[in-house]
Amino acid sequence: MLRPDGNRPFDCGLETTGPTTFGLTACGRFTALPVLIVLHGPMSTPGRVGNALRAMGHPLDVRRPVFGDPLPETLDHYAGAIIFGGPMSANDNDDFIRREIDWLAVPLKEQRPFLGICLGAQMLARHLGAKVGPHPQGRAEVGYYPIRPTEAGRRICSHWPDHVYQWHREGFELPAGTEQLAEGDDFPVQAFRTGRSFGIQFHPDVTHAMLHRWTTRGHERMSLPGARNRAEHFNGRMVHDLAERAWLMAFLDGWLHRPPAGETRSSVASLAAE
Numbered sequence: 001m002l003r004p005d006g007n008r009p010f011d012c013g014l015e016t017t018g019p020t021t022f023g024l025t026a027c028g029r030f031t032a033l034p035v036l037i038v039l040h041g042p043m044s045t046p047g048r049v050g051n052a053l054r055a056m057g058h059p060l061d062v063r064r065p066v067f068g069d070p071l072p073e074t075l076d077h078y079a080g081a082i083i084f085g086g087p088m089s090a091n092d093n094d095d096f097i098r099r100e101i102d103w104l105a106v107p108l109k110e111q112r113p114f115l116g117i118c119l120g121a122q123m124l125a126r127h128l129g130a131k132v133g134p135h136p137q138g139r140a141e142v143g144y145y146p147i148r149p150t151e152a153g154r155r156i157c158s159h160w161p162d163h164v165y166q167w168h169r170e171g172f173e174l175p176a177g178t179e180q181l182a183e184g185d186d187f188p189v190q191a192f193r194t195g196r197s198f199g200i201q202f203h204p205d206v207t208h209a210m211l212h213r214w215t216t217r218g219h220e221r222m223s224l225p226g227a228r229n230r231a232e233h234f235n236g237r238m239v240h241d242l243a244e245r246a247w248l249m250a251f252l253d254g255w256l257h258r259p260p261a262g263e264t265r266s267s268v269a270s271l272a273a274e
Contacts, residue, residue, distance in 0.1 A: 143228025
């Protein structure tokens with residue numbers, strides 16, 4: 001069977017030459033490659049992000065390094081990787097925290113799509129040499145808060161939500177050499193990118209069920225300075241969730257298929273044909 005560009009035939013099995021997000025099965029059909037999912041709790045899920053990736057046809061390879069799961073040495077057989085949030089800090093001295101931060105060299109070196117959400121974004125920032133820490137006045141973002149895309153952010157995605165769901169007490173500086181994509185008030189850096197790696201401070205992954213669970217089990221967070229009360233979480237979802245969900249779907253598709261900086265889609269296609 002020929003490749004889509006008509007060049008030499010594929011061999012049987014799964015072939016993943018170049019920065020592609022597809023492979024070929026033994027029966028000669030294209031199939032979406034799995035996405036590596038890194039979670040930090042025994043009951044954690046990838047939420048809406050996982051649902052969206054499954055709907056796009058990508059299997060999920062879920063790993064929990066906090067419980068001893070290894071991380072792959074290469075992303076050659078993955079469409080991309082996502083590190084999600086968690087109650088711990090990127091500044092903690094736990095071995096799994098350091099291993100995850102160090103592992104980020106893999107997607108950065110291989111120019112594979114990587115997305116860090118909340119803690120995952122803070123890990124990416126630390127890997128790139130930026131500081132992660134609490135707000136100087138002890139403020140938190142717990143609930144819905146406004147963000148503003150930068151010019152670079154609008155080039156990545158033309159329509160951003162004006163409010164997003166947050167659940168954090170720490171933020172991060174903009175790593176040197178990266179592009180800031182969105183900004184906020186109490187925590188100025190809300191999204192950034194370097195190459196095919198992205199970090200977002202907010203939580204587009206939260207489903208309605210997760211919102212109930214987080215605001216119940218983590219109710220003490222809502223007493224922090226700057227946090228929204230529980231009713232505001234649900235009221236905010238009714239107002240802002242549709243736009244945040246639409247942004248997520250558009251972002252994920254572009255994230256998986258956007259070529260590295262300096263390359264065009266056609267150059268990536270030619271790499272896949274080699």
